[in-house]
Amino acid sequence: MRAFLLSRLSQSLVLLVIVSVIGFVILNLMPGGPMAQYGLDPGMTQDDLDRLKEQLGLNRPLWVQYLDWAWRLVQGDWGHSFRDGASVLAVIGRHLFATLLLMGSSTVIAIALGTWIGIRGATHRYSGFDYLATIGAMVALSIPTFWFGLVGIYVFSLRLGWLPAGNMYTIGDGSVLDYLHHLILPSLVLALVHVAIWSRYMRTATLDVISQDFVKTARAKGVSERRVLLKHVVGNALLPMITLAGMQLPSLLTGALVTETVFTWPGMGRLFLDALGYSDYPVVMGLLMFSAILVILGNLIADIVIAIVDPRIRLA
């Protein structure tokens, strides 16, 4: 186990360095820059813009900028936003709760619903439910979330008035009920796509397990269908889902750009979009690193959990 962890750690570090270099280069190659937001300010002269560029350290050669940034990162200083000077970690931290709330609830819904639909579809193959689930999954995967979101707002908020049109909570009211009321529509819209993916994977995995010999043996022994399902099939069918869950971990904390914009949800996805718009390099790099670390961590945890749970797998 220790050897495995050490080798993974060294691989991860190399990966992080590569990701950061590629990200940094691409970011700086983009035309425009942090001065564009002041481009039409009536009182700011080119002198002011040049001075600001110098003060932000943007006139130094790229490799100097990169090494300076990387050295500080290693020491725990993720840099300061070009927009308001706040530390990048503080900026990210401000949006963390909103993201966790939205992504957490949508993931829980997605996994619960997806698992159930997948298993049901597999056990009642080619039934009406199964066809409905298949078609539904195709529809959910093809239609973009912003369309779903806007339609949801139109129907449930503007027409019926049941649900609020956006935001995390009503200003002035911050009760738990208020939060939940605002959470319903965005988390359902987001969950829709994930339900589709989960149910398809779950269905295939379940079909895989159901056709195995040990399941036939259990049935032959007289075990009730329900017990066969719950005790023997589901557990084994969930194994490949652990890997899938590991890949979902990063999105749990990096948020969903489109849904957050449509529902005016103050999460990390929106932060990323806004930071890109202002060419706020430190924040964008910080989010990039954050996301990369989460991806690596997610896969690592998934691998370890699978190794623990599945006796057939030996860690390298």
Add this chain to the structure above:
Amino acid sequence: MNKHPATTSNYSRRDALRLMALTGAASLIAPNLLGKPAFGQTPPASPTGRVVVGLSQEPTVFHPLMAKIEVDDGVHFSLFDALFRIDPEGVLQPNLAVEVPSQENGGISEDGLNWRIRLRDDVRWHDGEPFTAEDVKFTIELITNPDFRAWRTTGHALVRDITVVSPTEVTWRMEEPFAPYLSFLTETFIVPKHILEKEADPNAAAFNQAPIGTGAFKWGQRVAGDHLELVANPDYFGEGPYLERLIFKYIPDLTVFYTQFKSGDVDMVGQAFITPDNYAEASNLPGRVVTLVPSPSVESIYLNLERPQFKDRAVREALYAAMDRQAIIDALYYGVPTATETFMPQQSFYYNPDRPAEKFNLDRARQILDEAGWVPGPDGIRAKDGVRLSFANSTTSGNHLREQAQQFLQQTFAEIGVEMTISNLPAAVMWGDFWALSQFDTAMVGITYLIGADPDVTNRFHTRAIAAQGGRGSNNAQYSNPEVDALLEEGSRTFDQEARRAIYHKVQELVRHDLPFLPLFQNTQVRGHKEGLHGVVPNPNTRTESWNAANWYWAS
């Protein structure tokens, strides 16, 4: 007592008195049942209620001297004060200062170099400390600190020898006379010395996330990415505040932004206001007050005068005649903006109304080009001396109104043998070096040429302001006219308003003749707020709708 009343009616005296008392009371109360007339509205005695202002960009910069954008300004006007304010008519009013210095009252010396500002003595910071001249000195020195990421230093960089004569008086000397400095000072908010002098790095101070000012509102709380809440400052020295809470809400998507105004989640629309295509519907919404407010920004086609196609004045004149501006205003922008011939906003004291209105005339355009020697080539595009009349037009991508205007112009230009291609870019690219260093052919852009109400446009039209040629300004058209240069230099040295007006009238005349840019129209903002909110007055001399939030109150 007699059981039988002696009066001819059946009323006893007691009954009569009772009836009179009731009538008297009723007559006192009755008018109130009809509701107070509008002019009878008075603000509440103590701050009450809240207003939610919607913004389409998030204010994140709360240090008023740091580099910032328009939406940040709205918050600063409520949290901080400046030495003077500028009112909607363009007249300077004292704010933290007791009076506006001028050459008449001796606040500014005859040569314009020595300034003396007298300050109020009844102002306190939000943390209770008294405001003094030390804060003014600290503010100006901070702006010119080379390590500080200041918003702009023009004007402040000319200040020398700031002396605190007393807690209510400060003097300084300017390197050269600079009349626009008064306007600049209306946008320079004063920051507290006793808090900021302790910070090692002025760019990353804790103050930046929890600012302390002298304004009508104090810092409440902020939910990043969602909204910002300010609370009333009961000890404010000026008028108001009448609201208990002022909330700025960030809604990035413009459709959702307008929807929240319709549904009432937002009490007032801030930047970027309501788009012209929603104006007709918005003005009919019940319970909403929607007004057209002329903005100081002028929309135009900016030409890069170093491109060979535009060096000939005949070309510029012909292009101007080939623009059907009225059709663009009426059909594409729903009649909301107003046509203009100059960069000076029409509500300005310095506006020159004598410029002849340009008529759309394709025949005249063709005639001008023919006479100048621009002959249509085999592909129908005019050329002369090997230069084809073909160029690109760029603006922010995703702005659907501008895109339609571009296509419209493309058609009319094609009819006179000019080829215009459309090449739009995302905002972060368009307004970076591409714009600043004049790398474009032409651009469709809305520019506010004035700062406050000051007509000094040296930054835009002086030869020394051409950044692409090593200058220090925003003369993106690369326009150079020595006569205009001389006029601009004189204008910035003159303090007398009438004299300045004559100077800037001439500047407008010359610029209109030279056509470094082709004016389309003066922008108009479609502003809206809920009925019942009093005190809302648009001010074209500031960049924000919240410049006087201290005066707002809800009808009772």
